[in-house]
Amino acid sequence: MMKPEENYSLLQHNTFGMNVYAKLFAKFNSEETLDALANAKEWKENDPLILGGGSNILFTKNVDTLVALNQIKGIENRGGDDQYIYLRVGAGEGWHEFVMYCVANNYGGIENLSLIPGSVGAGPMQNIGAYGVELKDVFHELEAYHIKGRYFVKFRANECNFGYRESVFKNKFRNEFVISRVTFKLHKQPKLNTSYGAIEKELERMGVQELSIKAISDAVINIRSSKLPNPKVLGNAGSFFKNPVISASQHEILKLKYPDAVAYPSGEDFKLAAGWLIEQCGWKGYREGDAGVHKDQALVLVNYGSATGEDIYNLSQKVLNSVEEKFGVLLEREVNIR
Numbered sequence: 001m002m003k004p005e006e007n008y009s010l011l012q013h014n015t016f017g018m019n020v021y022a023k024l025f026a027k028f029n030s031e032e033t034l035d036a037l038a039n040a041k042e043w044k045e046n047d048p049l050i051l052g053g054g055s056n057i058l059f060t061k062n063v064d065t066l067v068a069l070n071q072i073k074g075i076e077n078r079g080g081d082d083q084y085i086y087l088r089v090g091a092g093e094g095w096h097e098f099v100m101y102c103v104a105n106n107y108g109g110i111e112n113l114s115l116i117p118g119s120v121g122a123g124p125m126q127n128i129g130a131y132g133v134e135l136k137d138v139f140h141e142l143e144a145y146h147i148k149g150r151y152f153v154k155f156r157a158n159e160c161n162f163g164y165r166e167s168v169f170k171n172k173f174r175n176e177f178v179i180s181r182v183t184f185k186l187h188k189q190p191k192l193n194t195s196y197g198a199i200e201k202e203l204e205r206m207g208v209q210e211l212s213i214k215a216i217s218d219a220v221i222n223i224r225s226s227k228l229p230n231p232k233v234l235g236n237a238g239s240f241f242k243n244p245v246i247s248a249s250q251h252e253i254l255k256l257k258y259p260d261a262v263a264y265p266s267g268e269d270f271k272l273a274a275g276w277l278i279e280q281c282g283w284k285g286y287r288e289g290d291a292g293v294h295k296d297q298a299l300v301l302v303n304y305g306s307a308t309g310e311d312i313y314n315l316s317q318k319v320l321n322s323v324e325e326k327f328g329v330l331l332e333r334e335v336n337i338r
């Protein structure tokens with residue numbers, strides 16, 4: 001095992017572009033190297049932070065612990081039947097690269113999740129989702145390593161408590177496990193999901209005659225590229241806040257006062273568009289120093305260059321306060337704060 005490096009810049013490892021330093025930094029690329037690292041005194045004396053692509057984390061200060069970068073790779077065919085194929089994927093594989101692999105092989109189920117940055121292993125953390133699909137829809141099981149106990153366990157879907165941008169790994173078991181491999185159950189005879197209006201529109205614009213996994217993936221890529229800031233150009237971590245879920249009666253009251261409030265039914269409740277709430281408070285395009293609210297996407301906070309994590313965090317707090325004041329709705333941050 002390589003000895004962990006000291007005082008290591010995380011600039012290349014977070015999409016907000018924060019130049020913070022990790023007290024210690026190490027990589028692992030297999031179950032064996034992970035276990036060897038976990039046997040080192042640096043691991044035992046610190047509470048390690050597991051990092052993938054750093055696309056869902058805001059560093060507000062230097063990280064006073066060991067940062068361990070997951071680079072476990074590999075896509076393994078675990079068989080299946082006429083209907084399904086099971087793929088066991090290293091947690092350090094790039095999510096979008098894995099989606100592209102499935103699209104190329106005509107394995108259906110995650111084409112709507114094209115172009116989400118980050119690693120496969122971070123996917124279950126917040127049950128990533130977009131355009132009507134969530135990771136849980138194709139999840140079979142995952143393997144995880146207990147950080148303190150130093151053993152591997154399997155989690156089935158019902159043990160992960162997947163919810164809207166939620167799982168046990170984000171809550172009850174936060175910082176307790178390293179997700180090492182994820183097995184997906186994908187469709188051999190794809191069921192295409194174009195329920196999102198934006199996808200339908202884009203397919204039409206593209207002049208697609210025959211619907212396919214590839215066409216949907218292309219449509220999603222086009223929509224996302226035109227809508228979302230590219231972190232390589234403008235630091236960000238996608239949606240900064242979750243869409244708040246309110247009860248049907250709260251929704252009714254809100255609609256009386258704000259008839260054009262954007263909300264979608266979610267079971268018996270309603271999911272309010274956080275972007276709409278933030279925009280109504282006048283934040284869209286706001287900039288304070290190098291911290292800002294994106295000009296087209298009020299849900300996305302951005303770093304114009306030299307904002308600190310604290311600047312971004314403070315701005316998020318102001319946004320949160322004003323939304324609570326105006327609408328009585330408390331926003332929750334989706335991005336992990338460190």
Ligand SMILES: Cc1cc2nc3c(=O)[nH]c(=O)nc-3n(C[C@H](O)[C@H](O)[C@H](O)COP(=O)(O)OP(=O)(O)OC[C@H]3O[C@@H](n4cnc5c(N)ncnc54)[C@H](O)[C@@H]3O)c2cc1C
Binds near residue numbers: 336
């Ligand atoms: C432009 C842009 C668009 C985005 N769009 C979407 C979207 O549409 N939908 C969506 O859901 N998300 C979206 N995101 C958020 C982000 O891409 C996802 O949450 C992604 O899954 C994060 O992966 P990562 O490897 O970068 O995680 P990181 O940022 O590295 O880590 C995120 C959290 O997970 C933990 N973690 C990471 N890997 C592991 C592991 N192997 N084991 C245990 N814990 C781990 C970390 O400690 C941290 O707490 C977007 C982000 C950006 C920048």
